[in-house]
Amino acid sequence: MRESLVALWQHRDLIWSFAVRDMKARYKQTALGIAWAMLQPLSMAVVFTLVFSLFARLPSDGIPYPVFVYSALIFWTFFANSISGGTVSMVANSPLIRKIYFPRETLIVSVLLATALDLLLASTIFGGMLLWYRIPLTAAALWVVPLVLLQAILSFAMASTLAALHVNFRDIGHGLPLLLQIWMFASPVAYPISAIPSWLVPYYLLNPMAGIIDGYRRALLRGLPPDWGALGISALITVVVLAAALPIFRHAERTFADVI
Secondary structure, three states: OHHHHHHHOOOOHHHHHHHHHHHHHOOOOOOOOOOHHHHHHHHHHHHHHHHHHHOEEEEEEEEOOOHHHHHHHHOOOOOOHHHHHHHHHHHOHHHHHHHHOOOOOHHHHHHHHHHHHHHHHHHHHHHHHHHHHHOOOOOHHHHHHHHHHHHHHHHHHHHHHHHHHHHHOOOOHHHHHHHHHHHOOOOOOOOOOOOOOOOHHHOOOOOOOHHHHHHHHHHOOOOOOHHHHHHHHHHHHHHHHHHHHHHHHHHOOHHHHHHO
């Protein structure tokens, strides 16, 4: 892990260059440009509000449902896009990988930076929603910083593992959208954890995104710190996944240039 961090820091300029390239390529020749970063979670929030609030009438812990679901969707979109982009990053940059050597992790980190910009843009609409519904931010909102960091580490670990597998098994790229969709509905995005039966909660919290998303809502909408038990489980699972991902990626990257 230390070697990876040192290598990433030494190649920070390269990471930034990759991130800027990805951001420019993503919105090149689009009429709406960076507005797409805001439209994706906003459109999903509208659909979720119609389906789950008006029709299914899911609970939202007393919080207006649009801001309740949007507060989770912006961070889930960051998570899903980071994993999707990171998974295909090796194959997408195959000409560069075949020509020169550089730490392959830089490609995944650059995807995280590019998707982080989308998160910042989407957060502007979230700020407007807080004003509209008169929900004040408190000092507990500062918990968003460590929560985003924890989520970014989880995203990096997942993307590294899947990227290593995707080089040899392209089925990963085809099955990933379905996996992320199932994962989203298995996370408290459209509903609160309080809606989960009490006997199922200990197993439900084994999903690391459950404690993280619940932490965002508690910090931003309720002015409370994250639930320590749920967040502790998320952190522990993240560390385990990262510890497994690094050697898997390091072992696989030796043959990237030959296989891609």
